[in-house]
Amino acid sequence: MTALDERVSTRMTTRQKLILVLLLGSQFMLAVDFSILNVALPVIGEGLGFALADLQWVATTFALAAAGLTLLFGRVADLFGRRRLFIAGMALLAVSSLAGGLATSPSMLLVARVAQGLATAIVTPAGLSLLTTSFREGPLRARALGLNGALMSAGFTSGAVLGGLLTELLSWRWAFFVNVPVAAAVLLAAPVLLAESRPDRRPKMDLPGAVTVTLGLLALVFGLTRAGEHGFADTVALGSLAAGAVLLVAFWFAERRADSPLVPVAILQRPSVKWGNLSGLIAFATETSLVFLMTLYLQKVLGYSALATGLTFGVLGLGTVVGGVVAPRVLARLGDRRALVAGFAVQAGATASLALLGVASGWIWLLLTATFVGGVGNMIAIVGFMVTATSGLPDSEQGLATGLATMTQQVGITMGIPLMSSVVTAAMGHASGTAAVLHGVGVAVLVNAAMVLLGALLAGLFLRPSR
Structure with a gap:
């Protein structure tokens, strides 16, 4: 390949740029939905009459539908048309968000959250497979996945900030309403920009x-x-x-x-799919649970408010954006496997440093620095996982590959917090107070860093080198 051919192959057309904006916008919105209501839960409980013990179902019902049905709809998108599923899911998201914002009872709100989770299970793998089939394997796809990963991770961390601002300035209902105009814009643009893709012969389900x-x-x-x-x-x-x-x-x-x-065993046995998805599981489980641990530290040790805590994580979100921008260059220079290992190594070092946190307010500077650096490393690992897990497969199986990757992402997000919560509880024992919380968080941080190092080790040993 000549230098001119290489420059052309790494340059996006105007149509590809518009497709990228459309798909990245929808994926960012879905990522925000995972966390936008967390800060608003107490206010929602007071407004709709939720019992305190039942508030967690606002998040749980969403997670159950989103994680449990993703793999199924990833394959359905392969068989019945990715654009068709993408548009149907966005329409469901608009309707369910409007219903959630207008909810007058706990049951109505929970039904809306289930529908939002179902929409996420439909749109996320369909959108990712449209992304991977719109950009051929190589630098362009790596760049697109890097930007997608950066915006999704930023969405998870900025959801709390946006939810806090909307709740404080307007109403918790706007955490739902904000989806409606975005979904409407996507529904108008998708039929024009996105090409349909499905097999000529549709096999049995x-x-x-x-x-x-x-x-x-x-x-x-x-x-x-x-x-x-x-x-x-x-x-x-x-x-x-x-x-x-x-x-x-x-x-x-x-x-x-x-x-x-639904998932051919031969695909599950591919090292890139098997070990790539395991790496992704570790990457998402550790970073999202680290946010939980730092929330405990900021609120229970330093005494931050919920809104101040959410704003603090803006630095982590900035780190993930930087990581998503530099990740394609890191992958191009190091290859998928070494980029994964390098990203995990940076994340592990930054995470382990958080075990030094103390009770004085000045420790916030260590937290901000470490979460920024760790966010960069984590995003490099996530982009490495996405590229690895979707490489070497034909376009007809991209919905399956992205469905697996999305399932991995959502299960990782779900499992990380319970694991770290149990570590904190065990480390605290029967003690209480600021010192006990600090000790529990410190132990959990070290366990979190050890999990990241395990991810680096597994990727280094079992993934094949590629460039």
Whole structure:
């Protein structure tokens, strides 16, 4: 390839830029939805009459639908048309967001959150597969995935900031209403910009695989959420986790026998898919749970308000944006595997430094610096995971690959907080007060860093080098 050909191959057309803006905007909005209501939960409870113990279902119902159904709709998008599913999901998101903003009872709000989670399960893999098929494998796709990862991660961290501002300045209802005009704009532009893609011959749907994987993921997410509230010794949590494991094993055997499997076993056995997704699971579980740990530190040790805590995480969001911008260059220079290892190494070092945090207010500068640097490293690892997990597969299987990657992302987000919460609780024992919280957070931070190092080790040992 000549230098001119290489420059042309890495230059986006005007249409590709418009497609990128459309898809990145929708993915950012979905990422914000994961966390935008967290700060507003107490106000929602007072406004609609939620019991304190039931408030967590506002987040749990969303997570159950989003994580449990993502893989299924990723494959459905491959079979029935990605653009069609993307548009249907965005329409559902607009309607459910409007319903959530107009809710007058807890049940109406929870139904709206389930519908929002369902819309996320439809739109996220369809949007990612449209992204990967719009940009061929190589520098252009790496750049697109880098920007996508940066905006999604920034969405997770900025959701709390946006939710706090909307709730304080307007009303918690605007945390729902803000989706409606964005979804409407996407619905107007998508039919014009996005090309439909589906196979000429539509195979039969793998019903046993769809049922076992969906129920298995629902049981797994519910068990993790329940464990985060009641501990991993809770019988309901253990039963749900065990049921999820049995169903996922049943899914594996169902796929081996199916004529048109939902997830072909051969794809699951590919090192890039298998180890790439495991790396992604670690990347999302550790960074999102670190936000939880630093929230405990800021509010319980330094005495920050919820809004001030959310604003503090703006620095982490900035770090993820920087990481997403530089990640394609890092991948081009180092290759997928070494970029993953390097990103994890930076994240682990920054995370481990947070174990030094103390009770004085001046420690906030260490927190800001470490979360920024760790955000850069984490985003390099996430982009490395996305590129690795979607590489080497034909366009006909990109919905499946992105569905797997999205499922990994959402399960990682769900499992990280219960794990770190249990570590904090165990480290605190029966003690209470500022010193006990600081000790529990410090121990959990070191466990978090160790998990990141494990991700670096697994990626370095089992992923094949690529450039």
